[in-house]
Amino acid sequence: xxxxxxxxxxxxxxxxxxxxxxxxxxxxxxxxxxxxxxxxxxxxxxxxxxxxxxxxxxxxxxxxxxxxxxxxxxxxxxxxxxxxxxxxxxxxxxxxxxxxxxxxxxxxxxxxxxxxxxxxxxxxxxxxxxxxxxxxxxxxxxxxxxxxxxxxxxxxxxxxxxxxxxxxxxxxxxxxxxxxxxxxxxxxxxxxxxxxxxxxxxxxxxxxxxxxxxxxxxxxxxxxxxxxxxxxxxxxxxxxxxxxxxxxxxxxxxxxxxxxxxxxxxxxxxxxxxxxxxxxxxxxxxxxxxxxxxxxxxxxxxxxxxxxxxxxxxx
Numbered sequence: 592x593x594x595x596x597x598x599x600x601x602x603x604x605x606x607x608x609x610x611x612x613x614x615x616x617x618x619x620x621x622x623x624x625x626x627x628x629x630x631x632x633x634x635x636x637x638x639x640x641x642x643x644x645x646x647x648x649x650x651x652x653x654x655x656x657x658x659x660x661x662x663x664x665x666x667x668x669x670x671x672x673x674x675x676x677x678x679x680x681x682x683x684x685x686x687x688x689x690x691x692x693x694x695x696x697x698x699x700x701x702x703x704x705x706x707x708x709x710x711x712x713x714x715x716x717x718x719x720x721x722x723x724x725x726x727x728x729x730x731x732x733x734x735x736x737x738x739x740x741x742x743x744x745x746x747x748x749x750x751x752x753x754x755x756x757x758x759x760x761x762x763x764x765x766x767x768x769x770x771x772x773x774x775x776x777x778x779x780x781x782x783x784x785x786x787x788x789x790x791x792x793x794x795x796x797x798x799x800x801x802x803x804x805x806x807x808x809x810x811x812x813x814x815x816x817x818x819x820x821x822x823x824x825x826x827x828x829x830x831x832x833x834x835x836x837x838x839x840x841x842x843x844x845x846x847x848x849x850x851x852x853x854x855x856x857x858x859x860x861x862x863x864x865x866x867x868x869x870x871x872x873x874x875x876x877x878x879x880x881x882x883x884x885x886x887x888x889x890x891x892x893x894x895x896x897x898x899x900x901x902x903x904x905x906x
Contacts, residue, residue, distance in 0.1 A: 608874045610670075612867050613663050615877035616860070618885030620656035620663075624747070625896045627653025634904040657750055658815055658856035660893075664754055665819025666864055668761060673827060674772050677765035685762050689755075697751060700894035701731050704744040707898035715905055737807030745897050749807075756809035757816040764788060776824070776831045785817075789838050792817050796845045796854040814842055814854065818861035826868035836865065 629635050630650050639647045675681060705728075708721040727744075730736040736743055737752040765777070768784040776782040792814040794800040803810045821835035839861045846854030867876050877883075885892075 610667070610873045611878040611883060612864065612873050612876040613667060614886030614889075615879070615882045616659055616663055616863075616886075617889040618882050618887075620659035621889035621893045621896075622885060623650075623653035623656040624893060625653075625900065626650055627656070628746070628897055629900055629904070632901060632904070634900070652852065655852055655856040658853050659860050660750065661753070661757070661812065661815035662819035662822070662857050662860040662864070664757060665761075665816035665821075666823045666861075667819075668758060668816075669820040669823035672762060672765065673823070676772060677762055677770050679766050682759075682762045682766050686759060689758055693751070693755075696891055696894055697748075698732065700891075701728070701744055701748075703895055704898050707902060708744070711902070711905075735807075738805065740806060745894070747893060747897060752807055753809050753812055757813060760809065760813075761816070761820070776828055782831070786834070788813075789817055789821075793838075793841065793845070796842055796849070796851060798845075798849055812853075815857035818842055818857050819864065822861040822865040822868070825865050826873075836862075839865075 626635075627650060630639060630653070635650070639650065642650075672685070677685075705721065705723055708723075711718040712720045723744075726739075727736065727741040730739045730741045731744060731748065734752045734755045737749050743749055764784050765781060768781040769778065770781040771778040792810070795811040796814050800811075802808075809816075818839050821838050825832040825835035839858050842854050843858035843862070845851065846858060864873075867873055
């Protein structure tokens with residue numbers, strides 16, 4: 592979300608190379624979410640009637656791009672810490688680096704969403720003046736609006752609240768278990784801790800639990816992130832492959848039995864990543880200029896598409 596060990600040497604010796612498959616999937620996922628929201632906003636009603644039924648159905652499932660994002664995050668974060676002995680001080684530095692990377696575009700997107708909401712109230716009939724409080728803004732800045740129950744300025748922002756929880760809990764588990772990258776499966780303690788985390792995460796896709804322990808909890812969706820991390824571990828460590836792939840397979844079967852499209856999308860994305868990685872194609876698959884370019888702007892596109900496309904369609 593096993594490869595021959597000889598394939599493991601070449602990519603690790605060139606860490607500056609990007610995962611072209613990951614970037615391409617990011618681009619596809621972001622574009623699918625953009626089109627999905629355009630359809631949900633009834634901006635494509637005429638177009639959908641002209642398209643083949645199966646194409647219209649694919650567009651209506653575009654929201655599953657979020658599942659793809661979660662799996663890709665798990666894969667990439669597992670890769671970013673794969674060689675590190677994670678301590679609690681490392682956790683702080685790691686979260687600071689993620690903050691520096693994620694926050695500026697996100698904060699700009701918050702300002703953009705608020706600005707467009709005020710503009711819409713002025714120029715679009717039926718739009719009311721937005722009610723924005725300092726508490727709501729502060730909660731958004733720190734990715735806490737879901738937990739505190741504030742309405743989102745943009746319907747996609749909730750996913751970032753989930754992502755930040757994924758990152759933090761993932762590296763904390765590595766720190767608590769005293770992971771050792773020199774040992775198989777990061778050490779026995781780490782393997783046991785993540786086996787327990789994986790079993791707990793299955794409570795939601797199996798339908799045993801439906802809600803998280805608190806409002807805005809990451810747990811109901813964490814299996815998507817863990818599936819991506821599992822795909823990475825299955826690639827890099829053949830000893831863990833049987834366990835990681837079995838976990839992903841359970842997700843796939845559970846999703847199919849329960850009609851859970853989100854879980855199915857997570858499992859299929861993780862299996863796709865593992866399959867391409869096992870073939871040594873993570874650094875070359877889908878290396879098409881336009882698709883890589885779309886992947887490069889996927890984060891900004893994802894954050895800003897709702898207010899911008901809504902304004903364009905109104906015009």
